[in-house]
Amino acid sequence: MMKTPNERLSVNAYLVFFLVHTAQMGLGIVGVQRVIFVEARQDAWIAVLISGLWIHLIVFVICQTLKLSEHDNIFSLHTFVYGRVLGWIVNAAIVAYFLMAYTSILLGYVEMALTWMYPDFPLWGGALILVLLTVYALYGGGFRLVAGISFLTFFMTIWIVVVVFQPLKYAEWIHLLPILEATPKQMMNGVLKTSYTMLGFEVLYIIYPFVKEKERVHRYAQLGVLLTTFLVAAVTVVAIAFFSPKQLDVTIWASLSMFTIVKFSFIERFEYIVIPLWLLVILPNLLLFMWAMTRGGKALFRVKQKYLLFVFGCLSFFVATLFKQRATINEFIDQVGWYGFWLSFVYPFFLYVFVRMKTWAKGSAK
Amino acid sequence: MKWMIVCMLLLSGCVQPRVLERQGIITAAGFDKKGKLYEAGSVMLSFQTAGSSMSEVIEATNKTSKGIRQDLEAQTSHDLGSGQIRIVVYGKELAEQEGIFPLTDTLQRDANIGSLVYLAIGEPNAKTVIKSKKHEDTPDIGTYLYRLIEKNLRSESLLAATLHEFIHSYYDIGKDPVLPCLSLRDDKPIIEKVALFRGDKFVGTVRLDESFYIKMLASEYNTGLKNITVSRDEVAPLLIKKKGKKVNIVMNEIRTKRKITLVSQKPAPHFRVTVKMQTEILEMSEKMKPIMQANVGILERAIEKQMKKEIEQLLAKLKAYKTDPIGFGQIYDHSVRKLQLTDKQWLQLYEDARMDIDVNVSILRTGTID
Incomplete structure (x- = not known):
C-alpha cells in the first residue's frame, strides 16, 4: 500500500472536473466526425451518445474500485492484485500505453500544424518543441501544475464552442435523416471509433490519491465526462449537417475545415487562430500522460520522477521521429485507440472484480 | 531550464519569413x-x-x-x-x-x-x-x-x-x-x-x-426584387382602364419559406412543394384602384398563379438539362429508409418525377400609398 501524498501535493476535488475533461478533449475532436461517420453514417452522433453513456458507467466503476483502497493508484493496485512479477508486467504495459498515447498526440498535433500552417517546417522540430515544453513544465511543476494548467486552458479555449455555431449558416439538416438507419453492427463500430477521442478519463486511476475530498471525486468526474460527450456529439451533428456525406468521407480534420467558413471582419482565416490555440487544448493531455508515465515508471523502477521525465521525453521524441507519412501516423493513432479501448472501456470492469475478490480473500484469510 | 526556452525560440525561427513588399x-x-x-x-x-x-x-x-x-x-x-x-x-x-x-x-x-x-x-x-x-x-x-x-x-x-x-x-x-x-x-x-x-x-x-x-426553392430566400407579369384578365376588377397590355408588378422585401415533401415513391417520385411568401409591392405598370383588405386577394391570387406557371416552366427546363440544383434527389434519398441512391439512378427517376407546386403569397404592404 502506498502512502497518501501529503497535503501540499494534493488538489481540491472540483479540479477533477477540469482534469478529466481536458484529458479527454484533445486531438480526437478535430477529426472524429469522419471516422465515426464512415461507420455509422448519419447516426454517428448516436454512436457518440452511446459511447458517452458507457463512459459514465466506467467512471462509476473506476471510482468504486478506487474507493476500496483509497491510497492506491492503478500501479499499486496491480501489484496488490497480481503479485510482484505479473503486476510489474501489467504496469509496464500501462506505461507503454501512456507512452503511445503521448506520442500519438504529439504526432497528430504536429502533423496538423504542419499541413495547415508550416509546410516547410520539419516534423522533428515540432515534436521537439512539444517534448521540451512538457519536460519543462513538469520539471518545475509536478501534479499541481498539471491541475492548474488544465483549469486555465479550459477557460482559455472553451469559447471556441461558440464559433462552431457559425458554420450552421450552411447546414443542411436533411443530412441527419433518416434517423436510426444504422444496423447494430455499424453502430457498434461507430462506438469503437469514438474511443480515441473519448479516452483520457483513465487518468482517474492515477490522480485519485492526489485529491483531497475523495467522496466528491466521482461527481466531478461524471460532470467532466458529460461535458465531453456533449461537445463531441455537438460537433458531430454540426459536421454531418455541414458537409455532404461523400465530402465528409474525405475530410480529415472536419472541425478545422468547418472553421474555414468562420470569418470576422478583423480576422479572415479563423483556422489560423484555432490551430495555435489548439496547443492549449492538447497541453493538458501531454502533461497528464507524461506525468502518468513517470508515476508508473516510479512504481516500476523505483527511480525519481525527475529522471524518468528525461528518459520518457527522449523516448517519445525518438519514437515520433520514426514516423514520416500521414498514413502511418493515422495507423498508429488507430492502434492507440484500439489499445485504449480495451484498457479504458473494458478492463476497468475486470479490475474491479479482481480487486473485490482479492480484498475479500484477504479478509477471510485473517 | 533556461536553455529550453532558448531552444524553443530558436526552433521557431525555422519558419520562412514573408516580407509584404x-x-x-x-x-x-x-x-x-x-x-x-x-x-x-x-x-x-x-x-x-x-x-x-x-x-x-x-x-x-x-x-x-x-x-x-x-x-x-x-x-x-x-x-x-x-x-x-x-x-x-x-x-x-x-x-x-x-x-x-x-x-x-x-x-x-x-x-x-x-x-x-x-x-x-x-x-x-x-x-x-x-x-x-x-x-x-x-x-x-x-x-x-x-x-x-x-x-x-x-x-x-x-x-x-x-x-x-x-x-x-x-x-x-x-x-x-x-x-x-x-x-x-x-x-x-x-x-x-x-x-x-x-x-x-x-x-x-x-x-x-x-x-x-x-x-427560393433550394433554400429560404430573403430580400431582393422580383418582377412579375400577370395577364390583364386576372386582375381585371382592380384596373381602372379596361384595355391594354399585360400588367407588370414589382415586388420587394421578399421573404419566403419553402417546404418540399415526398408524397409517394411509386410509380415515380411525387413531391409536394409549398412556398409561403411575404412581400410588398414596389411598382405597378398601371394605375389601379386603391388596394384594400377586400381586394388584395385578387392581386395575390394573380401573382400566385403566374409564379406557379413560371416555376413549372423552370422545372421543365431543369429536367430537360437533366440537372437538379434544387435537390429533389437529396430529399428523396433522405426520406426513404434503407436506400443507397446513386446519381445515375436519380437521373432516371428525376425524368418522371412529379412536382405539385403550391404558392401562397401575402402582400404585407403596398409602399407609401394604397
Missing part, C-alpha cells in the same frame, strides 16, 4: 482549356514601399494547376501567395467538356486557400474576364469580381457560389451545383446568367429572374 498576392485566377493543356491567368497584386499597389495579369499553360503555378513563379520577382485568392473563374468550354471538379479539388486540398473562395464560369472564356480592364474603383479585377458576386448573393437572385458550397453540392447525391456566369458587356464583366451543372460539368444557363425560383 516581396509578396505577389494572387486575388483571382482563371482557367481555360487549350488542347490537352490548361491555360491559366492570375491577377497578381503587389505592394510597393511607396504605398500604392499595382495589379498585373500573368499567364501560363501547363498540364496541372500546380504546374501552372510553377510557370507563373518563373514570370515574377515576387513570391506568389494564394492565401488571399478571392475568386476562381473557369472557362465555359472547359467546364462543359472536362468538368471542373479536379481543379476545385486542388483548391480544397490546399490549406492556404479558404473555403469561402468564389467560383464562377466565364463566358466566352475565363481569360477575357480576368483580363478585363474595367473594374470600377477597386484596385484590381479580382476584388471587383469578388464584390460583384458578394453583393448579388446577398441581395439579389444569385445562388450560392463559394468553393465549399460547390464541393458540397457536387458530392451530395441528388443535388447539382450552380455557379454565377460572368459575361462581358462593353468589356466589363457582369452577371447576367446562372450556370447549371450536372455533376461538375456545365450543362446550360438560366436567366437571373429564373434563378430567383431556384434560390
